[in-house]
Amino acid sequence: MEEPVINEREREVALELTAHKISIREWWFKDNALLTFAFNTSSATVPEGERFIVRAVEEAKGLVSDPVLREQADILVHEELAHAKMHDAYNRYLDAQGFPATKHVQETAVLLTFFERIFTLRMRLVTCMIIEHFTATYSKQVLDIGVLEGEDTDERMDRVWSWHCIEEVEHRSTAVDLYRAIGGGYFLRVLIGAFVSLAFLIAHARCLIDFLRAKNLLFTWHVWSNGVRYLIGKRGVYYLVLKYWLFYFKPGFHPNQIPIENRFNKQLHHYHIEDELVGYFDVPVK
Ligand SMILES: [Fe+2]
Numbered sequence: 388m389e390e391p392v393i394n395e396r397e398r399e400v401a402l403e404l405t406a407h408k409i410s411i412r413e414w415w416f417k418d419n420a421l422l423t424f425a426f427n428t429s430s431a432t433v434p435e436g437e438r439f440i441v442r443a444v445e446e447a448k449g450l451v452s453d454p455v456l457r458e459q460a461d462i463l464v465h466e467e468l469a470h471a472k473m474h475d476a477y478n479r480y481l482d483a484q485g486f487p488a489t490k491h492v493q494e495t496a497v498l499l500t501f502f503e504r505i506f507t508l509r510m511r512l513v514t515c516m517i518i519e520h521f522t523a524t525y526s527k528q529v530l531d532i533g534v535l536e537g538e539d540t541d542e543r544m545d546r547v548w549s550w551h552c553i554e555e556v557e558h559r560s561t562a563v564d565l566y567r568a569i570g571g572g573y574f575l576r577v578l579i580g581a582f583v584s585l586a587f588l589i590a591h592a593r594c595l596i597d598f599l600r601a602k603n604l605l606f607t608w609h610v611w612s613n614g615v616r617y618l619i620g621k622r623g624v625y626y627l628v629l630k631y632w633l634f635y636f637k638p639g640f641h642p643n644q645i646p647i648e649n650r651f652n653k654q655l656h657h658y659h660i661e662d663e664l665v666g667y668f669d670v671p672v673k
Pocket residue numbers: 437466467470551555
């Protein structure tokens with residue numbers, strides 16, 4: 388597929404910054420610590436979640452015979468493993484910047500390993516479904532509202548997040564379709580969905596607080612006064628996540644019921660660019 392000019396221009400800018408060994412600045416979004424750290428928090432809590440999803444989806448795929456659904460599962464696995472690889476590099480960059488990213492990666496791993504030990508496959512698929520619901524609505528926010536567009540944002544981070552969001556949108560229905568195919572019901576979906584939502588919220592908030600604390604910014608007034616509208620305001624990363632969270636609990640919920648406009652027409656040629664994105668984080672932090 389041919390890429391629209393906007394993405395080609397962004398790609399060239401990103402490659403040039405990397406070629407000139409200009410590291411991604413600490414506050415890479417509009418010099419706004421809170422929004423920058425909110426995205427960074429997602430990076431730290433994501434890769435172990437993605438590996439958890441891959442394991443559950445591969446197991447569920449073994450129980451279904453529908454070739455379309457099996458292919459959907461393969462696409463999800465391919466995409467999530469690529470994301471996890473990119474976020475491993477992103478998190479190494481965060482560690483080098485002095486953020487305790489690896490600590491939170493490990494904490495997420497401990498939590499999800501515990502879930503894997505006590506949860507049935509259906510419960511693990513519900514965990515995938517609610518995580519995918521969060522990532523799909525987060526992605527809708529990034530692609531439809533254009534959180535990263537028209538702002539002073541490092542172009543490399545725009546590409547990293549836009550790529551991830553496009554693929555999250557692409558496979559947003561897979562876990563739900565697998566859950567239905569293996570006979571998963573409403574009661575378990577809402578019960579475990581509510582429980583995992585709470586666990587996810589706590590893990591995410593703890594990480595954001597830790598990142599702010601690492602930079603002595605947790606109680607800095609201007610960080611919150613400048614940043615809070617970018618968290619929950621209309622151009623904020625969590626606006627649609629909060630707005631659509633309850634949709635998940637409706638009987639008959641399906642992710643396709645939430646339309647994605649992709650208003651900025653981000654059409655990254657998204658397969659196999661993870662190595663290019665990983666390269667953005669190879670520039671040593673100054
Ligand atoms: Fe992902």
